[in-house]
Amino acid sequence: MYKLLACCSMASGISLQPKMVQASLGVQKQGNGHCTNVPRNVNLEKLQNNYLFPEISKRELQHLDKYPNAKVISLGIGDTTEPIPEKISLSMANYARALSTAEGYRGYGAEQGNQALRKAIAETFYKNVLIRDKEVFVSDGSQCDISRLQLCLGSKVTIAVQDPSFPAYIDSSVIIGQAGDFQDKTGKYQNIVYMQCGPENNFFPDLTTTPRTDVIFFCSPNNPTGHAATRKQLQQLVEFARDNGSIIIFDSAYAAYITDNSPKSIFEIPGAKEVAIEISSFSKFAGFTGVRLGWTVVPEELLFSSGFPVINDFNRIVCTCFNGASNISQAGGLACLSSEGFQAICSVIDYYKENTKILVNTFASLGLKAYGGVNAPYVWVHFPGLKSWNVFAEILEKTHIITVPGSGFGPGGAEYIRISAFGQRERIIEASWRLEKLISNEKALFNSVENKE
Amino acid sequence: MSLMSNLSTSMTSSSSSAFLAPTSFNSSRTQRVSVPVKSFKICKCVSTPLEQQQTDYKTKVPRNSNIAKLQAGYLFPEVARRRAAHLLKYPNAQVISLGIGDTTEPIPDVITSAMAKRSQALSTLEGYSGYGAEQGEKALRAALASTFYSNLGIEEDDIFVSDGAKCDIGRLQVVFGSNVTMAVQDPSYPAYVDSSVIMGQTGQFQKDVEKYANIEYMRCTPENGFFPDLSTVARTDIIFFCSPNNPTGAAATREQLTQLVQFAKDNGSIIVYDSAYAIYMSDDSPRSIFEIPGAKEVAIETASFSKYAGFTGVRLGWTVVPKQLLFSDGFPVAKDFNRIVCTCFNGASNIAQAGGLACLLPEGLEAMQEVIGFYKENTKIIVGAFNSLGFKVYGGQNAPYVWVHFPGQNSWDVFSEILEKTHIVTTPGSGFGPGGEGFIRVSAFGHRENVLEACRRFQQLYN
Numbered sequence: 001m002y003k004l005l006a007c008c009s010m011a012s013g014i015s016l017q018p019k020m021v022q023a024s025l026g027v028q029k030q031g032n033g034h035c036t037n038v039p040r041n042v043n044l045e046k047l048q049n050n051y052l053f054p055e056i057s058k059r060e061l062q063h064l065d066k067y068p069n070a071k072v073i074s075l076g077i078g079d080t081t082e083p084i085p086e087k088i089s090l091s092m093a094n095y096a097r098a099l100s101t102a103e104g105y106r107g108y109g110a111e112q113g114n115q116a117l118r119k120a121i122a123e124t125f126y127k128n129v130l131i132r133d134k135e136v137f138v139s140d141g142s143q144c145d146i147s148r149l150q151l152c153l154g155s156k157v158t159i160a161v162q163d164p165s166f167p168a169y170i171d172s173s174v175i176i177g178q179a180g181d182f183q184d185k186t187g188k189y190q191n192i193v194y195m196q197c198g199p200e201n202n203f204f205p206d207l208t209t210t211p212r213t214d215v216i217f218f219c220s221p222n223n224p225t226g227h228a229a230t231r232k233q234l235q236q237l238v239e240f241a242r243d244n245g246s247i248i249i250f251d252s253a254y255a256a257y258i259t260d261n262s263p264k265s266i267f268e269i270p271g272a273k274e275v276a277i278e279i280s281s282f283s284k285f286a287g288f289t290g291v292r293l294g295w296t297v298v299p300e301e302l303l304f305s306s307g308f309p310v311i312n313d314f315n316r317i318v319c320t321c322f323n324g325a326s327n328i329s330q331a332g333g334l335a336c337l338s339s340e341g342f343q344a345i346c347s348v349i350d351y352y353k354e355n356t357k358i359l360v361n362t363f364a365s366l367g368l369k370a371y372g373g374v375n376a377p378y379v380w381v382h383f384p385g386l387k388s389w390n391v392f393a394e395i396l397e398k399t400h401i402i403t404v405p406g407s408g409f410g411p412g413g414a415e416y417i418r419i420s421a422f423g424q425r426e427r428i429i430e431a432s433w434r435l436e437k438l439i440s441n442e443k444a445l446f447n448s449v450e451n452k453e
Numbered sequence: 454m455s456l457m458s459n460l461s462t463s464m465t466s467s468s469s470s471a472f473l474a475p476t477s478f479n480s481s482r483t484q485r486v487s488v489p490v491k492s493f494k495i496c497k498c499v500s501t502p503l504e505q506q507q508t509d510y511k512t513k514v515p516r517n518s519n520i521a522k523l524q525a526g527y528l529f530p531e532v533a534r535r536r537a538a539h540l541l542k543y544p545n546a547q548v549i550s551l552g553i554g555d556t557t558e559p560i561p562d563v564i565t566s567a568m569a570k571r572s573q574a575l576s577t578l579e580g581y582s583g584y585g586a587e588q589g590e591k592a593l594r595a596a597l598a599s600t601f602y603s604n605l606g607i608e609e610d611d612i613f614v615s616d617g618a619k620c621d622i623g624r625l626q627v628v629f630g631s632n633v634t635m636a637v638q639d640p641s642y643p644a645y646v647d648s649s650v651i652m653g654q655t656g657q658f659q660k661d662v663e664k665y666a667n668i669e670y671m672r673c674t675p676e677n678g679f680f681p682d683l684s685t686v687a688r689t690d691i692i693f694f695c696s697p698n699n700p701t702g703a704a705a706t707r708e709q710l711t712q713l714v715q716f717a718k719d720n721g722s723i724i725v726y727d728s729a730y731a732i733y734m735s736d737d738s739p740r741s742i743f744e745i746p747g748a749k750e751v752a753i754e755t756a757s758f759s760k761y762a763g764f765t766g767v768r769l770g771w772t773v774v775p776k777q778l779l780f781s782d783g784f785p786v787a788k789d790f791n792r793i794v795c796t797c798f799n800g801a802s803n804i805a806q807a808g809g810l811a812c813l814l815p816e817g818l819e820a821m822q823e824v825i826g827f828y829k830e831n832t833k834i835i836v837g838a839f840n841s842l843g844f845k846v847y848g849g850q851n852a853p854y855v856w857v858h859f860p861g862q863n864s865w866d867v868f869s870e871i872l873e874k875t876h877i878v879t880t881p882g883s884g885f886g887p888g889g890e891g892f893i894r895v896s897a898f899g900h901r902e903n904v905l906e907a908c909r910r911f912q913q914l915y916n
């Protein structure tokens with residue numbers, strides 16, 4: 001353990017836990033520079049660090065500066081790598097070309113999305129659960145939708161998140177003013193309820209000890225842990241929400257990666273329509289991370305305490321703070337949901353699933369406890385007793401592999417590393433080999449199960 | 454039933470006939486239309502809980518009281534609803550849309566072929582790209598800097614590419630938060646006021662004056678040359694200023710903008726300068742606020758490819774936040790904007806960005822200018838028509854909007870009469886604020902034959 005820490009502090013003289021150094025930024029003010037009298041938004045001051053993923057990118061760049069010839073393999077940011085199936089990109093190309101013709105030109109689209117696409121989404125993903133196309137709002141992605149939902153809900157609601165969780169839930173909550181102050185001691189924001197999810201509770205929170213909040217963010221299959229909640233667990237969650245009058249925001253971005261019978265949509269659970277919103281994305285489904293397309297389902301049955309339909313307010317936000325997803329992207333989305341397109345996409349997903357298997361096996365063979373990897377393209381590896389940023393740094397330094405430190409996802413992620421399975425097969429295999437070498441050579445450091453007393 | 458009127462997808466197409474399109478994607482243009490609501494002076498969004506008697510269950514989550522302050526639906530979906538209701542009433546009417554400012558002319562080939570190329574490249578190993586930089590692709594940021602801001606000291610990393618100005622306005626409000634005050638021109642593009650209400654910066658709507666408490670409305674009228682008398686304007690933290698102006702079409706002069714920058718400097722305010730129509734300028738009024746010395750320390754500029762390149766559906770814009778712009782504690786505004794862009798956004802579509810880059814090549818710029826020239830000719834025709842009918846007409850020189858005065862008349866009534874009698878959709882001035890009452894905004898986007906036909910119908914109605 002000491003050796004590891006010593007290595008790390010030699011590797012980089014700076015603090016490994018990223019901290020936004022605020023004081024030095026004030027020095028930007030030049031001698032005769034003008035400061036406005038506009039106060040900075042206190043909510044933004046509460047954010048502790050940069051957003052997690054740009055921070056990871058920054059580390060990658062710093063590493064490349066240091067080792068310009070390193071063959072860096074990124075298993076960090078969950079970015080898709082495989083080309084989009086031709087049928088889909090051709091649809092987008094054709095749609096783009098048509099914009100140069102009188103018949104094919106389109107201006108503003110409906111802010112809620114193209115009607116045919118909304119219908120296709122409803123029919124593809126929600127056929128048996130009776131979500132209507134008018135409840136589907138097409139967007140430019142989940143990260144954007146999360147903030148629009150926060151804008152809709154406002155600063156006076158309370159939220160609960162899984163711990164660990166995708167950082168946008170917490171960060172957007174802080175930004176909108178719901179979260180209260182950050183507490184250094186616990187690593188948590190005062191007003192947010194953190195629902196611990198770990199191996200000890202099968203990655204599902206103990207709801208009997210969870211305080212009531214207005215909103216509950218729940219991601220399944222989970223980023224970063226990879227756990228897909230069972231039908232029973234989701235029934236409990238829906239009941240909990242119902243008993244408490246809460247709204248679940250269910251993130252199903254990785255539903256396509258499910259390999260067992262876990263529910264793919266919260267609306268598979270009876271009663272969910274009165275307590276839940278579902279967000280989802282074409283990013284990991286179709287490789288649309290750069291193309292930008294997603295959707296949010298807000299059932300008409302979902303009502304605020306006054307009886308006012310949530311969908312009305314969400315629609316207002318969508319019409320006022322947004323102007324629809326790109327029509328070209330939407331054409332691509334529609335092609336994704338054609339039977340040929342869907343089939344092609346499933347092949348790409350299978351490719352990533354195979355990648356995941358390889359990584360899971362690698363860690364299993366090293367005797368490390370690795371979770372997830374069955375229903376999501378993430379492997380959640382436990383390094384007991386070690387600080388995740390240190391492990392991240394050690395792996396990066398010694399193998400030139402980017403991962404994501406678990407504590408970036410919340411205090412519940414401490415001691416974990418998230419390994420993402422997107423990447424070209426050869427690089428995944430190469431990465432596995434490098435990790436095997438590192439971890440088996442430094443067994444003592446990485447505290448693998450074989451070495452436990 | 455009435456819930457449907459809120460949910461019906463807005464019919465924002467400006468074409469008066471249904472085009473047969475090559476793919477099934479385009480062919481679905483029919484919308485679920487609303488039941489027309491009763492006629493009234495102020496357009497109200499009727500929002501009744503859906504089937505409450507059948508669904509007893511309500512959550513215990515309180516509705517956001519800020520959104521509850523909004524008086525009606527966002528203006529343009531309201532106009533679209535009226536249009537849809539009109540079509541229900543007159544299914545065979547040849548409706549001409551000079552309402553929502555939606556571009557109608559095809560995008561030049563050089564631009565769409567770049568987007569087609571990028572799309573197809575996404576199917577190749579070499580050409581596939583995933584997440585892009587949230588701030589936008591480097592090449593595009595550089596091209597924007599050199600095309601629009603060369604010699605103004607704005608650098609590529611001051612520029613943030615987005616999916617459009619409306620979205621950027623929302624994001625800027627999130628940056629500023631609820632504890633800032635703002636000023637808007639009156640009349641103004643409704644997104645400034647609406648986003649301010651949503652963010653919690655305002656008090657309640659005051660029906661007697663048709664203004665939200667806590668917003669400073671800077672009256673812009675023919676009497677003051679559509680530039681506010683700053684000596685009577687109270688200090689606010691933020692000042693939204695659009696030039697060339699939507700809806701009035703007025704372009705602020707260099708002298709006026711110098712005054713504005715000085716005003717902001719003296720008051721420690723931040724100007725959010727909307728330059729979405731700059732390319733429609735016909736005289737030598739400033740195209741960018743950064744042409745004014747000192748502006749970098751007091752202003753943010755938003756802009757858009759929507760009206761430049763017909764990208765209203767493609768979705769691309771940008772916002773400039775200079776490094777020199779600081780909050781009262783010295784913290785750079787750009788750092789907070791960047792944080793919002795990284796957390797609440799994930800970049801504009803890579804395909805749209807490829808289109809944007811092509812727009813800024815010499816061939817693209819030339820092609821854009823041609824289409825813009827076309828719309829400018831439309832504007833001339835419309836101005837001529839109203840002038841010849843004896844109307845007092847404003848705008849139309851530096852923007853694709855004509856601001857027609859109907860003294861003493863209620864603008865929604867004029868809107869309705871025009872729609873009923875000529876099947877032409879316009880936009881009622883009061884939708885842009887109380888200062889818009891008595892005016893109608895006529896937008897000049899449209900196919901030439903439609904614009905000419907519309908002018909013929911105006912002749913018939915008002916002769």
